[in-house]
Amino acid sequence: GQQLNQSPQSMFIQEGEDVSMNCTSSSIFNTWLWYKQDPGEGPVLLIALYKAGELTSNGRLTAQFGITRKDSFLNISASIPSDVGIYFCAGLAIGGGADGLTFGKGTHLIIQP
Amino acid sequence: GAGVSQSPSNKVTEKGKDVELRCDPISGHTALYWYRQSLGQGLEFLIYFQGNSAPDKSGLPSDRFSAERTGGSVSTLTIQRTQQEDSAVYLCASSVKFNVLYTGELFFGEGSRLTVL
Numbered sequence A: 001g002q003q004l005n006q007s008p009q010s011m012f013i014q015e016g017e018d019v020s021m022n023c024t025s026s027s028i029f030n031t032w033l034w035y036k037q038d039p040g041e042g043p044v045l046l047i048a049l050y051k052a053g054e055l056t057s058n059g060r061l062t063a064q065f066g067i068t069r070k071d072s073f074l075n076i077s078a079s080i081p082s083d084v085g086i087y088f089c090a091g092l093a094i095g096g097g098a099d100g101l102t103f104g105k106g107t108h109l110i111i112q113p
Numbered sequence B: 001g002a003g004v005s006q007s008p009s010n011k012v013t014e015k016g017k018d019v020e021l022r023c024d025p026i027s028g029h030t031a032l033y034w035y036r037q038s039l040g041q042g043l044e045f046l047i048y049f050q051g052n053s054a055p056d057k058s059g060l061p062s063d064r065f066s067a068e069r070t071g072g073s074v075s076t077l078t079i080q081r082t083q084q085e086d087s088a089v090y091l092c093a094s095s096v097k098f099n100v101l102y103t104g105e106l107f108f109g110e111g112s113r114l115t116v117l
Helices: none
Strands: A004-007 A010-014 A019-025 A031-037 A044-049 A055-058 A061-065 A071-076 A085-092 A101-103 A107-112 B005-007 B010-013 B019-024 B031-037 B044-050 B053-056 B065-069 B075-079 B088-095 B112-116
Touching: A004 A085, A010 A019, A019 A085, A031 A061, A031 A071, A044 A055, A044 A061, A044 A071, A071 A085, B005 B088, B010 B019, B019 B088, B019 B112, B031 B075, B044 B065, B044 B075, B075 B088
Parallel strands: A010 A107, B010 B112
Antiparallel strands: A004 A019, A019 A071, A031 A044, A031 A085, A055 A061, A061 A071, A085 A101, A085 A107, B005 B019, B019 B075, B031 B044, B031 B088, B044 B053, B065 B075, B088 B112
């Protein structure tokens, strides 16, 4: 099946720092999505990208759909304590297994006081 | 409620017992998904339903795992003869899916945390 390589696995940062994480794949995806999971909750969609090269912002979050359709990154500017959680990338390929949706293994974001 | 509802939120059971986990999706969502998340790990796909049928059961780890969905709504995930390695959070999600308008946006419940002693 398709696999996503998400990095870094975890990040320890200071409040106010910028954060960058990315996902790469050997397969092409039609859509890239970024989810966030707060402790004890289910993941929630942050940003969805539907077109190669697309750059989308949502407040302090910015994500891009790579031009090759095989990668995506998520940036968080000026991190705050509520940004703590696990961030998952996901790629959607119509007709693929798991209803076409493949998740990365997640990036654990930890903000040090 | 307006979101995906899962029960129980926590379940502790003894090895060898059967457990049933329930998911009530958002009203009108045609697709329903089960994922498993081991401690601090990623999301492992188990099964998905479109309506009452399950086109893809490839993620079920063994024949001890089964799932059904009735009336295009509530789904139950059953684990028979539980083992300690079944301990995890079981997440259910639902989505609206109309052919090419499938966006990949899933709405997740808070999960059912299963502990097998």
